[in-house]
Amino acid sequence: MNAELLAIGSELLGPLRAETNTLWLTEQLLDAGVSVAARVTVADELALIASALRTALGRAELVIATGGLGPTADDLTREAAAAATGRELHRDPQILERLRERFARYGRVMSETNAKQADVVAGAAPLPNPRGTAPGQRLEVDGRQLFLLPGPPGEMKPMFAAEVLPRLREALGPTAVVRRRVLKIASMPEGEVDQVVAPVYSRFDNPRTTILGSPGQVELHLVAQGGDADEAEAAIARLAAELRQALPGRIYSEDGRDLPAVVLDLLAERGLTVALAESCTGGLLASRLTDLPGSSRVLERGYVTYSNRAKTDELGIAPALLEKVGAVSEAVAAAMAEGARERAKASIGVGITGVAGPDGGTPEKPVGLVFIAIDGAAGSALRRCLFPGSRERIRYQASQYALEMLRRGLLLLPLP
């Protein structure tokens, strides 16, 4: 089966924004055994969208369009699908009712423009959208499948998983099975990782390996094919085992979890709580941890102590120490971790202080210099780091490094 993907929206054709829905869909479809022959992005113009839909339906068995299902005047996908297939649009009273209810639930009155989200192409089945107002639609056109999905990824992805994928699987029957695994490594440069793992993965044709680096993180994407799931999984497991050996202790995740989730789980399993004292990261580490459900069991509290006065008031750091060694120093990082742990009566304290830039750097304390301290009953750790890049990157890498220090420390602690 071959597919064509359509992304609809003038905003996707500006220079500002890369279109990501079709990238995600391509990956999902490849996993299901469907290859993507074309990806098209079109502006919010009725004739253009209709022409793109007609072209796609003329050459692909599966067409998935995302976007243009919203309530505004330039949301034209419904009208274009009707035009491309020579069908009528009718307003679905059930969908209209559900839209009204949804608005009422949030204490708002539905505006008249929103009603067009209840328009359905004749013969199409509406696809429920639990995350948003715009339902999707599924049409069969001369034996080809056309799916209209909403543009926001938070709505599109669950709808694809619930409404499109099961139907594809049914239509395709058993095919070659593809399995993927992502191995994640924190706070190690991409070049260093590659130097270690390239001699390993290049001996394997199956799985194929792709390295993806971003600040503070490297991902190894393993993609294996097999006659069945067991065969594909076994191929992945073989390579993963060798990579684990090549990078002892450094692969922190093979199950999709990101570093904050791994650290949170390690803390929760051990019944430990943590208190954070952040200066240059300014709440970023707290925010990354509290973004996860269940973090309240583990994160006792956090201090964003930007000013020296805050460091003294909240963490009990002596003004004389700040005066003598400066706020960006090993001693202050250690005192922050200790102060946070003691004040909060938490199991572990974390202290981060540094120069995030772009201003404030000196020859002795340049932009990117960050001290990170961990303080716990079982011991303490202190690291001096120099991170490259912009303020945002420095802050992110500092939060990532602190998490990796926590992770490696926690692995040494026994489970209760």
Add this chain to the structure above:
Amino acid sequence: MNAELLAIGSELLGPLRAETNTLWLTEQLLDAGVSVAARVTVADELALIASALRTALGRAELVIATGGLGPTADDLTREAAAAATGRELHRDPQILERLRERFARYGRVMSETNAKQADVVAGAAPLPNPRGTAPGQRLEVDGRQLFLLPGPPGEMKPMFAAEVLPRLREALGPTAVVRRRVLKIASMPEGEVDQVVAPVYSRFDNPRTTILGSPGQVELHLVAQGGDADEAEAAIARLAAELRQALPGRIYSEDGRDLPAVVLDLLAERGLTVALAESCTGGLLASRLTDLPGSSRVLERGYVTYSNRAKTDELGIAPALLEKVGAVSEAVAAAMAEGARERAKASIGVGITGVAGPDGGTPEKPVGLVFIAIDGAAGSALRRCLFPGSRERIRYQASQYALEMLRRGLLLLPLP
């Protein structure tokens, strides 16, 4: 003039790699006054490429295709362009000679497969490629311009600059200047914004307006054309003025700044400091503010008071109050703002408490319920919000709403 961009190559349809040539071309074309109506990526299949070229030539005045000009069997753009235009391919002896010379220069003999790079569509003008072997081609088809450019960005970009851009500028004359402005609105649903602004912007052909909604934010993208920069700017200014009137006080930025930067600047201009007490947002608001250089002048400190004990220890909230009304309540939000302000001796305190979910909701206090309080010398404000969506979206919208409350409150305060 409107353009359509084609990226040719099966490797561009894999899951991991985003296609970047058309993004770059979009920006170049927009700056030259040409808008891009569609971007298409197709696999290396003759029929597919030919169909994409035919479709593009049927609807755009300018078509630029990149890729598929190499020497291998799956480089099919030349053949497809011939098929799409119903013309012949002939081998150009001059290009062939230059190819042979190029190979000789690097001490290699040209293989027979390379000879196909000398094939030219009848009536096409070859475009020299100083950086590689594959020349480009320029065709006029029924008054429309078709350019075939090589895929490698290092060859494509200089060829665009040398061969495409000057011809575009000549064809467009000195009349096409494009100016853009983005108007940003916080914490107002996209549908509501559109209902108010659609009657305004739809009266304007120039600028054209695109609405972009994301959680907690709506952007109006205005793109104007004019004979010169002044004319384009004036067209933008006229529509922007009407939009400002239609949404009094709600457009928080027209200069690219995001909401945290606007709030930070308002605070700094007034010489005010702020202290944050965050429960459900868990440091996200602090992190968004400290992501900006210069935030240390304004953000005195932040408290992430996740537990009740932390609310009592750090902000002085009476355990009896927490017992009586619960941590998620108007009274506790107000006490958090007050406590943060007093403890930190800051000008303004902010308190945020709510149910971010996915667990912890009750019928009286459902997931998404958030109380936000601002406390300052000039007065205080308190709002009850119910945000839809995931934990991440609820947290983000709460931080955005708090910033918007701060902004609107600060606008009422006189400058020193």
